[in-house]
Amino acid sequence: MALLIVGTLAQGQIGLHESLGKYFQSFVFFAGFVPLPGGLTICIILFLNLLVKFIYESEWRWLKVGINLAHIGVLVLLIGGFLSFVTHKEGVLVIEKESFSSTANAYVETDFTITKNGEKFVVIPFDELEKDAQYSSVLPFQMTILESCSSCEIEKRANEDSQWRGPAKGMQLVEGKSKKRAEDNLQGVTFEISGASENHNGKYVSFTFLPKSPEIKVDGDTYQFMVERHRMELPFSVKLNKFEADYYPGTERAENYSSDVVVKDDVGEVETRITMNKPLRVSGYTLYQSSFFKVPDGEIMSVLAVVKNSGRLFPYLSLIIVGIGLLLHLVIAVMRRTKL
Numbered sequence: 001m002a003l004l005i006v007g008t009l010a011q012g013q014i015g016l017h018e019s020l021g022k023y024f025q026s027f028v029f030f031a032g033f034v035p036l037p038g039g040l041t042i043c044i045i046l047f048l049n050l051l052v053k054f055i056y057e058s059e060w061r062w063l064k065v066g067i068n069l070a071h072i073g074v075l076v077l078l079i080g081g082f083l084s085f086v087t088h089k090e091g092v093l094v095i096e097k098e099s100f101s102s103t104a105n106a107y108v109e110t111d112f113t114i115t116k117n118g119e120k121f122v123v124i125p126f127d128e129l130e131k132d133a134q135y136s137s138v139l140p141f142q143m144t145i146l147e148s149c150s151s152c153e154i155e156k157r158a159n160e161d162s163q164w165r166g167p168a169k170g171m172q173l174v175e176g177k178s179k180k181r182a183e184d185n186l187q188g189v190t191f192e193i194s195g196a197s198e199n200h201n202g203k204y205v206s207f208t209f210l211p212k213s214p215e216i217k218v219d220g221d222t223y224q225f226m227v228e229r230h231r232m233e234l235p236f237s238v239k240l241n242k243f244e245a246d247y248y249p250g251t252e253r254a255e256n257y258s259s260d261v262v263v264k265d266d267v268g269e270v271e272t273r274i275t276m277n278k279p280l281r282v283s284g285y286t287l288y289q290s291s292f293f294k295v296p297d298g299e300i301m302s303v304l305a306v307v308k309n310s311g312r313l314f315p316y317l318s319l320i321i322v323g324i325g326l327l328l329h330l331v332i333a334v335m336r337r338t339k340l
Helices: 002-014 016-024 039-057 062-087 314-339
Strands: 028-031 034-037 089-095 101-116 119-125 142-149 152-156 171-175 188-194 202-207 215-218 221-247 254-264 269-275 280-282 285-294 300-308
Touching: 002 016, 002 039, 016 039, 034 039, 039 062, 062 314, 089 221, 142 171, 171 188, 171 202, 188 221, 202 221, 221 285, 221 300, 254 280, 254 285, 254 300, 269 285
Parallel strands: none
Antiparallel strands: 028 034, 089 101, 089 300, 101 119, 101 221, 142 188, 152 171, 188 202, 215 221, 221 254, 254 269, 280 285, 285 300
16 A cells, blocks of 8 residues: 555656556665565565465355455456556557558657668667677677667767767767656667768767668668667558547637547458547457647548557456455355344
């Protein structure tokens, strides 16, 4: 209970994602210099405690069947929570008219991607980037990671250095304070290229939302270095047919909005509607109507939240088991009292 209170209050200070990672999805967190058990440690201890109690200390007789069933329901809930933690995937899918979209972008997870002639060539998960790490076995040149930051701030470079290339000549990336909304954080990397050519050897920076990522040419091939949200390839594709929005009177603030979409998979195509209160479930994924925006030509793009959670049904199953168990316990207690 103390962890729930502290973690919930911390959301207003450090944001939802940061709070989840620090307090609920960790084994240990620090209060100053004092280590305290995180959510994962507490749930494991609770699960083992309940499991041992259920196996060795439960009374295996008819009068206790309701309590034992409720006990099983709590264990199922904890198992479902662990399964959700391990398998949960979440991203954003932007859909438009005329074309199908089948690639969602993660909210937070980021990759350092190197493309060759416009095609993905090397993809390095951002949390695997290490200072001074060198990549030359798969590249016709050597790339060395100098620095990386998960919540970057852009500052003016104090001293000019001929080794810096492109935007890096006048700007540098430094680690800043994490934003409350994790998706607003700027991830960036500083790297050095050698063994290419005199015009392309040097130091570069790349970061999310950079309008034009650094690129070099080697042996007639063009290599581009991008920091981008991790891409989730979906087993289906979605196209927007029609978008509708209701606005609060006298404002441009949307009160309700929905998307008429076409979903295409190996079986065929299906037309359906996704609203704010009616998500679509397809191929193990759930699509929620998240938001929308207008592009410069006035066309509306619909934004769907894409969630895959293998443990989605466990809370419902747990609730049913616990409910049946408590009901049985109540019935048995009433029958005993009536008999007495």
